[in-house]
Amino acid sequence: MENPFEKIDERLARIENLLENIYSIIGSEKASIVPSKIMDIGQLSNYLGLSKSHIYKLTSTHTIPHSKRGKKLYFEKEAINGWILENKVWNQDDIEKEVVDYFIKKGKHFKGE
Incomplete structure (x- = not known):
């Protein structure tokens, strides 16, 4: 009979090996797993x-919400999502x-009818 502790x-x-493989694949991108609020x-x-x-x-036409720090442009994800949904096309309902x-x-x- 096989020892249950060995199993x-x-x-x-095996789980440990899988986790090590996942971390090696991700490598230095581990920090990017957490979604950033700023892009x-x-x-x-x-x-x-x-x-x-x-x-x-x-x-340049001030159409999209953004921030500028020096020469770098930054975009807040929530503001971009709001901007995308601003011009919603309404359905009949x-x-x-x-x-x-x-x-x-x-x-x-x-x-109503």
């Missing part, structure tokens, strides 16, 4: 799928809900 030791050794232009380019030159154009909410706030009765 546990084997499994722990530089390269990170933003990857995040949005836009070219850096297009992002520079958006910053959104419009109907907005109309009903408007009439409820104004205290008028609204009979």
